[in-house]
Amino acid sequence: MSRSRSRSARERPVRRRLRLGVLALGWACAVYASASLTAAGSDLAVIVNSESGVSELSRAEVINIFLGRQRRLPSGVAALTVDLAGPDDEKRQFYYCLVGKEPAEINSYWARLVFSGRGAAPWQAESPEEVLDIVENYKGAIGYIERHRVVDGRVKIVHTLAQ
């Protein structure tokens, strides 16, 4: 515990810079609707459990699963979606790059489904570690984190959203 605290203290300036970078990227993504215009940055990797029986997902499948329209992964296992709603704005980046929508629009979309009793929004994870942890432990779990954070063997990348 103390080790991780001291490590996070040491990493704080780096993390802050990283956060700023991601924010800037998100902003750039928002300004230039076309992904090809944005600077190279960290891509988001859509990850699933190694036992899920899924090796690749199309963009349409990722959309259908994260927007609660398709409730299973293509292998048949029930999907458990996880959003990365941490401070680094990955959630904004993810939905902006996936469907061109702002967080408010995604909220509004889910308000319609939840309050008409037609489903539950994705689990809101606070950190990439939490996403990894859930995806590693639940067969149907599907989430996204920055590509460089993916630890081989723990989870499987099934789609990459390029900046």
Next chain:
Amino acid sequence: MRREVLFCLGLGLSQAGLGVADELRVVDEGSLTIGGFGTIGGAYNANAEAEFLRDRSQPEGAADGRFDLGLDSRLGVQVNWRPNEPLEGVLQLVAKRRYDGTYRPQVSWAFLGYAFDPDIRLRVGRLGYDVYLMSDSRDVGYSYLWVRPPVDYFGQVTFSYLDGLDLTVSRVLGDGVLKGKLFAGLLNETHTSPQGPNYEMEGTTLWGGYLDYQDPHWQMRVGVGVMRRKHEFELYAPVLDALRGTGVPEAVALADELTLAEKSLQFLSAGIVYDAGPLQSQFQLRYLWSDTPSYADNVAGYWSLGYRLGRWTPYVVYSRIKSEHRHLDTGLPDSNPDYAAINDGVEQILQASQVDQDTLSLGARFDFARNAALKLQVDWVHSRDNPSLLWLDPDPDWDGRATLFSAALDFVF
């Protein structure tokens, strides 16, 4: 506990179902979540000649240079109970202006849902009704662009829930998902009527279904519904009795035709949504036909277009409803004063459900905070025929034109 609940449900679920339950554990197993939504909003109507209503369930509306906050304001609280993945329970209470003028909360949903597998869901209890796109989220202002759903389309849809069951089956097809739904149940609400007394929906049956296809950009839904009323409208009874009392065969036959009780109303609806990044467009069309001339056939539709610019989303909506005129001959000569009164009564019944109105709305939604949005909207309404269907107490010499200014603050929590 799990077994007891399933037993109480009486759904006859197999042990296989419970096996699936264990496999589909969710992160927050056994959780109870509470959320809610609300709107503080209303409209300003400078016109003193007619009161503007959001829908026909409201006993008072905006008029006379007053900003009426009761029109659109509402508060909803929802509890979701999920003891395990396939089973869920939902209870929702909504407080809004009711037919009796109070804001007493009503139970809008109270159902148990069971997913036989993730693609086949059964719900039993008090349910939302969604043959029309959005009709089960009309109270959740935060979920749509406008201040309120288009009145020309939804103003007549006076029921918001169904006591019964529905079954939804979905399948992946191409890049999208095809969904089919069947529902059946009873309507138990009360709504106001243009002529005064309230109409009791109690005992009215509703059944139907729809097919829906949604891919990353498009959504299409085609649905049908059949509603069969149980009760006669009390105000019509004396006219019907008088018709029968004449003993004239044509008039007696007409009385049977004009009866509302045990008569069906059918509707066919089609909706298309196009959604691509900042652009949102929605079109819905509905045709309603009735087994009795006491409720005129009508066609209604709207088209909405919005485009997000930063945190603002300006939008435009055009909506229209138009009924078909029918003139019926009672076979009773007007020369007899008693008969003339009956003929007049029949004419009033036929006129009561006539409507011809369109509305052009311009507005903007401002997503100023997480989970809250502000909306401003202007509506130009033109009622060409029988404004009393969608307005309250219109002056007989009103030209049918009104401009409304609306504002709403929508939030979810």
